[in-house]
Amino acid sequence: MNLQQAVFSRLYRRAPVDELPWHREQPPELLQRAIEERPAGGRALDLGCGEGVYSVHLARAGFSVVAVDFVPAALSAARDRADAAGVTIDFRQGDVTEFEATEPFDIVLDSGCLHHLPKARVQRYRSMLDGWLAPGGDYLLVHFARRPRVGWIPKGPRHLTREQATTLFAPYALRAYDETTFDVPLPMGPMRAGIYWFTRPLA
16 A cells, blocks of 8 residues: 555545545536436446545436545445445446556546646546547546645645646547635645536547
8 A cells, every 4th residue: 555545544544434525425516517418328437436426426327337446445435325325336446547448438537536646647647538538528627726825835736727737638628617625624725626527529
């Protein structure tokens, strides 16, 4: 187990799932809009699925869901949530940048995974995304937007401006953008996060 896995595992042990700073019971509005635009029966990939809230929401909407996380405690909570909801989800433990898709997905969701990846893995993630997401598919990303007031802290998650994210994911089209706040404890928080809805070109 690496240091980052150890940190997240400790967080899951210390607090109930619904008290974790990133926990949300409802999906982002932009994810819901993307779901409503697509017929049931599609495929969805949840990267860094955590306790599985959004994975379950996608499964209830009729999607075949694969959910990936590297924290065993998170996946345990996610499986319990899926069982309680009566839905079937293909949970995988591991590094998202090592996940190989056998066929592409209509929706790829990343709520807080990318901004925790080591910088050296970002370009691999970006290239892998083209293998995960089908042409015309939707990519939903929640990523820290601006550095906190104590921005001199050298460690911790990265932050992207809207312009940086648009450049990173070109030629995907930015369909919509929103922001939310995570109640991360001081000195790192609270933190603003951008919510992006990108669509991959058909060709």
